[in-house]
Amino acid sequence: MTSPTPSWEAAGPVHRTEPAPGRGTPRRGRGWRVATIVLAVALVVAVATAGYLWQTTDAWEDHAAEWEGEAQRYAEQVAALQVELDGVTAELVAAREQLDTATERITALADEKAQLGDENVASQQYLDYQRRVSEAAGVVATALGQCTQAQFQLIGYLENREAYDPADLERFGEDVQALCDEATEANDQLQQELSR
Amino acid sequence: MRAPLRAGVVAAAVALAASCGTLPDMPPPVPADLVPTVAVPSLDPEESARLSPDGFDAVQRMAVRIRNVGCQGLSTGSGFALDATTLITNRHVVADSESLQVNTYDGRDIDVSAASTAALADLAVVRTEDELPSAPELAEADPEPGASVSVVGYPSGGALTVTAGEVIGTTTDPLNENLGEVLVTDAPVEPGSSGSAALDEAGRVIGVVYAKTTDGRSLVVPQSTLRELLEDTSAFTPLPAC
Numbered sequence: 373m374t375s376p377t378p379s380w381e382a383a384g385p386v387h388r389t390e391p392a393p394g395r396g397t398p399r400r401g402r403g404w405r406v407a408t409i410v411l412a413v414a415l416v417v418a419v420a421t422a423g424y425l426w427q428t429t430d431a432w433e434d435h436a437a438e439w440e441g442e443a444q445r446y447a448e449q450v451a452a453l454q455v456e457l458d459g460v461t462a463e464l465v466a467a468r469e470q471l472d473t474a475t476e477r478i479t480a481l482a483d484e485k486a487q488l489g490d491e492n493v494a495s496q497q498y499l500d501y502q503r504r505v506s507e508a509a510g511v512v513a514t515a516l517g518q519c520t521q522a523q524f525q526l527i528g529y530l531e532n533r534e535a536y537d538p539a540d541l542e543r544f545g546e547d548v549q550a551l552c553d554e555a556t557e558a559n560d561q562l563q564q565e566l567s568r
Numbered sequence: 569m570r571a572p573l574r575a576g577v578v579a580a581a582v583a584l585a586a587s588c589g590t591l592p593d594m595p596p597p598v599p600a601d602l603v604p605t606v607a608v609p610s611l612d613p614e615e616s617a618r619l620s621p622d623g624f625d626a627v628q629r630m631a632v633r634i635r636n637v638g639c640q641g642l643s644t645g646s647g648f649a650l651d652a653t654t655l656i657t658n659r660h661v662v663a664d665s666e667s668l669q670v671n672t673y674d675g676r677d678i679d680v681s682a683a684s685t686a687a688l689a690d691l692a693v694v695r696t697e698d699e700l701p702s703a704p705e706l707a708e709a710d711p712e713p714g715a716s717v718s719v720v721g722y723p724s725g726g727a728l729t730v731t732a733g734e735v736i737g738t739t740t741d742p743l744n745e746n747l748g749e750v751l752v753t754d755a756p757v758e759p760g761s762s763g764s765a766a767l768d769e770a771g772r773v774i775g776v777v778y779a780k781t782t783d784g785r786s787l788v789v790p791q792s793t794l795r796e797l798l799e800d801t802s803a804f805t806p807l808p809a810c
Binding site (some may be wrong): 421424425427429431432434435438439442446471472474475478479481482483485486487489490493494497562 | 591592593594597598602622623624633635637641642645669671672673674675722725726727728747
C-alpha cells in the first residue's frame with residue numbers, strides 16, 4: 373500500500389463539467405420506470421400469490437374439517453359396531469356352551485336308550501329262557517308222570533302175571549323202562565340247566 | 569443501469585415461475601366412500617370342525633353302536649359308516665347273531681337289511697335300510713409309526729367315546745384272524761370298541777379296531793386290507809343265522 377502523493381496545483385477558476393443536455397436524464401428516468409413496472413408486477417404477483425394462498429388455506433381448512441367429520445362419524449360407527457360385536461360374541465359363547473351341553477345331553481340320552489335297549493333285550497332273552505325252561509319242565513313232568521303211570525300199570529300186570537303172556541309182560545316192562553329212562557334223562561338235563 | 573434492470577426483471581420472472589411450482593395445490597375432494605375393502609373372514613379348522621347340523625362333528629356322526637342279539641346271549645360292538653347305507657365292523661361283532669340292531673350317535677335306530685363277513689380278516693359289512701348320518705373317507709395309505717390316531721366307538725357298550733394315541737408299528741396278527749400285518753396303536757380301547765374306526769388327524773379312516781392286547785395296546789386292521797377286501801366281490805359272504 374502506498375500513500376497518495378500530494379500534488380500541488382495553481383489556484384485558478386474552478387470549471388465544472390455539466391452533463392450534456394438530453395443524454396443522462398432520460399436514461400435515468402427510463403430505468404426508474406422499468407424498475408417501477410417491475411416492482412408493480414412483483415407487487416401484483418405477490419398480491420395474487422397471497423390471495424391464492426389465502427384461498428388454499430381456507431380450502432385445506434375445509435378439507436381438514438370434512439376429514440375430521442368423516443373420522444368422527446366412522447369412529448362412532450366403529451364404537452357402535454364394537455358394542456354390537458361384543459354382544460354378538462357373548463351370545464355366540466353362550467350358544468356354544470348351550471350347544472356343548474345339548475350335545476353332551478344327547479350323547480347321554482343315546483347311551484341311556486342303548487342301555488335300556490340292552491336291558492330290554494336281555495330281559496326278553498331271559499323271559500324266553502324261562503319260557504323254554506318252563507316248557508321243558510312241563511315236558512319232563514309229563515314224561516315222569518307217564519313213567520309213573522306206566523310203572524303202576526306194569527305193577528298191576530305183574531300182580532296178575534298168570535293172565536298175561538310172559539313175553540308181552542317182558543316187552544312191556546322194557547318199554548316202561550325205556551320211557552322212564554328218557555324221562556329221567558330229560559329231568560337230569562333240566563336239573564343241569566337249572567343249576568347253571 | 570439497463571443491465572441490472574434487465575437482470576432484475578429476469579430474476580422476478582424466474583422467482584414468479586419458481587413460486588408457482590412451490591405453491592400448494594388446492595385440496596382434493598373428500599371421498600364419499602371410505603369403507604376399506606375387508607377380506608372375508610375365514611374360520612380356522614377348529615371352528616369349521618364345529619360346523620354341523622347338530623353340533624356333533626363328522627367323527628362322532630359316522631360312528632354306530634351295534635347290538636348283536638344272539639341265540640346264546642347279547643353282545644355289543646362298534647362300527648362306522650362307509651357310505652350312506654353301508655357299515656364296517658368286525659366279523660366277531662356280528663357273528664352268531666339272531667338279529668343286529670344299530671344305533672347312531674344321537675340314539676336313532678337304524679334297520680339292518682343284510683350282513684356279510686370276510687373270511688380272511690376280522691371284518692364285516694352291514695347294509696342298512698335307513699341312511700346313515702355321515703361317512704368318512706378312507707386314507708390313501710397306511711400310517712407310519714408315530715402318526716396320530718383317534719378311535720371313535722362305544723367301549724364297554726357305553727357312551728360314544730373318542731380316544732387318542734399314536735401308531736406304534738405293525739405286527740403279525742397274534743389272533744390269527746387276519747392275513748398280513750396289522751397296526752398296533754396305544755389308543756385306549758375296551759371290549760365293545762371292536763369295529764371302531766381308527767382315524768388319522770384329517771379324520772380319514774386308517775383302519776378298524778378289532779382287538780386289545782394284554783398290555784393295553786389296540787390292534788387295528790389296516791385300511792389297505794379293508795380296501796383289498798372291499799374290491800374283491802367274493803371276499804364277503806352272507807352272515808349265517810345262528
